[in-house]
Amino acid sequence: MEYRDLGNKGLKVSAVGLGCMSMSWAYGTPDEAEGIRTIHRALDIGVNFLDTAEIYGPYKNEELVGKALKGRRDKAIVATKFGFNIENGVARGANSHPKHVKEVAEQSLKRLGIDCIDLFYQHRVDPKIPIEETVGAMSELVEAGKVRYLGLSEAGPETLKRACKEHQISALQSEYSLWERGLEERIIPCARELNIGIVAYSPVGRGFLTGEIKSFDDIPEDDYRRSDPRYQAENFAKNLKLVDLLKEVAVKHGATAAQVAIAWLLMLGNDIVPIPGTKRVKYLEENSAAFSLRLDRDDLELLDTLAKRKSGERYEPRRMAMIER
Numbered sequence: 001m002e003y004r005d006l007g008n009k010g011l012k013v014s015a016v017g018l019g020c021m022s023m024s025w026a027y028g029t030p031d032e033a034e035g036i037r038t039i040h041r042a043l044d045i046g047v048n049f050l051d052t053a054e055i056y057g058p059y060k061n062e063e064l065v066g067k068a069l070k071g072r073r074d075k076a077i078v079a080t081k082f083g084f085n086i087e088n089g090v091a092r093g094a095n096s097h098p099k100h101v102k103e104v105a106e107q108s109l110k111r112l113g114i115d116c117i118d119l120f121y122q123h124r125v126d127p128k129i130p131i132e133e134t135v136g137a138m139s140e141l142v143e144a145g146k147v148r149y150l151g152l153s154e155a156g157p158e159t160l161k162r163a164c165k166e167h168q169i170s171a172l173q174s175e176y177s178l179w180e181r182g183l184e185e186r187i188i189p190c191a192r193e194l195n196i197g198i199v200a201y202s203p204v205g206r207g208f209l210t211g212e213i214k215s216f217d218d219i220p221e222d223d224y225r226r227s228d229p230r231y232q233a234e235n236f237a238k239n240l241k242l243v244d245l246l247k248e249v250a251v252k253h254g255a256t257a258a259q260v261a262i263a264w265l266l267m268l269g270n271d272i273v274p275i276p277g278t279k280r281v282k283y284l285e286e287n288s289a290a291f292s293l294r295l296d297r298d299d300l301e302l303l304d305t306l307a308k309r310k311s312g313e314r315y316e317p318r319r320m321a322m323i324e325r
Contacts, residue, residue, distance in 0.1 A: 001046030002291050004270050006197030007170030011119065011149045013077050015266060015291045017049030018042045018284060019201060019277030024061035026224040027207070027279070032064055034279060039068035041281045043075040047288050051173075051201070051275045053081035053123055054108055055091055062111035073114060079199075080108050081153060081173075083123035094322070096126035098137035105141050117141075121151035121173055124322045131159050132166045139167035151199070156324030157190040164194050176200035176272075178209060178261050178303055179230075179242065179310040182325055192271065203274035204261045204287075205230070211243045211257040227316065235312035242306050249299045255290075258283070262290035264303055 002015040021027075023035030039050065052061045062080060069076055082104040084091040101122075108117060120141065122134055141147040151171035152163060163169050172191050176183050176198065183198070191198055204210050206225055213219065216226075216236055225231050230239055246257040253260070258276070265274045276287040295303070313320060 001288065004197070004273055006119075006199070006271070006273065007149070007168065008195040009149065009168055009170055011077070011170045011197070013049035013273055014047045014288075015273060016047060016262060016288045017051055017199070017273055017275035018047050019275045020050055020052045020061055020065055021056045022277045023279040024064050025056045027277075028220040028223045030060075031279060032067075034281070035064055036068040038279060038281050038284050039065065040072070042284055042288070043072055045285070045288060047284070048075055049077045049079065049273065049275065051079045051199075051277075052112075053121075054104055054111075055081070055084055055086065055123065058086045058089055058091075059111060062108055066111055066113035069113060077118045078112060078114060079119035079121065079151070079171075079173075080112065080117055081121040081123035082108070083121075083126065083153075094124055094126040094128070096122055096129045096134040098129075098133050101134060101137040102141065105146055109146065116145060117147045119149045119151050119171060120147040121153050121171070122155075123153050125152070125155050125159055125324055131155075131163050135163045135166040135169075142167070154323045157186050159324055160187075160190055160194055160196065164196075169194070169196050171197045171199050173199040173201055173275075175202045175314060176265065176274075177203045177205050178246070178264055178306045179205055179239075180314055181307045187325070198269075198272045200265050200272060200274040201277075203265050203276050204258045208239060209243060209246055209257060209261045211247055214240075228312075228314075229316060230310065230312035230314065232312060238309075238311035242309055245302055245306060249295070249302060252299070253293060253295075255293050256286055258287060259290040259293050260295070260299075260303070262287055263293035263295055264300070266291055267295060267300075 149170040153173040
């Protein structure tokens with residue numbers, strides 16, 4: 001496995017990470033045992049970058065990751081996120097108040113069963129709390145030895161600049177894929193100027209770009225994606241045509257559509273780390289092999305058309321309102 005630097009302060013992670021959310025939440029029925037096997041296999045093959053958050057479950061995913069880390073902590077780079085009020089298992093708006101930040105860090109450490117979080121993200125920017133106050137509290141956690149590096153998620157250029165004046169931000173986690181390229185015009189140039197690495201979540205479009213989902217009926221009743229605008233009605237049919245382009249490139253290279261989507265991201269720069277999520281060993285192994293796939297100019301020209309032809313927004317309006325661009 002290849003390794004990459006996030007930022008310029010020493011945070012080195014596997015070129016392909018592992019999003020752990022689906023092991024506990026959002027995408028169908030959880031299977032804790034298989035999730036733990038998947039994390040163990042990831043660490044065995046050198047995929048050391050594990051991504052979780054307090055909201056996943058809520059709490060259940062951090063607990064699962066904690067179980068998987070027992071006896072293997074030294075092999076993992078653990079990232080988790082904070083940023084919401086959670087009441088009766090439901091997020092009730094953003095909360096990045098400094099006191100809350102410190103409380104959540106302590107709770108996450110306990111659930112993960114570790115004494116230091118490698119990368120601690122603000123999950124969404126809180127419009128009620130100046131970013132300087134939030135990052136100030138996060139930096140105190142670094143000084144206390146409870147956190148190693150800091151990150152933000154879905155933050156825009158101005159927030160990034162203000163945050164870095166308070167403490168170096170090592171990573172920006174945002175959705176980035178062949179059909180979601182909103183980072184490219186303003187945010188990636190800003191992040192590079194500030195020495196912030198890009199962690200790309202949903203690099204295969206929440207599973208759509210894998211080509212494994214052929215119809216809306218393939219999605220389980222308890223799966224979050226049933227409310228994803230890109231999976232709805234006419235959007236679904238139009239987006240299936242984009243997957244055909246991916247499959248065309250995949251067949252040419254003897255690869256899968258998912259591997260093509262991940263390889264495309266890896267070729268955009270050594271400061272970009274995709275974190276495809278899965279709860280199955282099979283797909284972990286497939287995704288992690290994407291770092292050895294090299295696309296040519298013809299492939300890139302063909303794939304470049306996907307974002308222009310996608311149909312549907314990435315979130316419903318309420319969630320889109322929490323994303324800075």
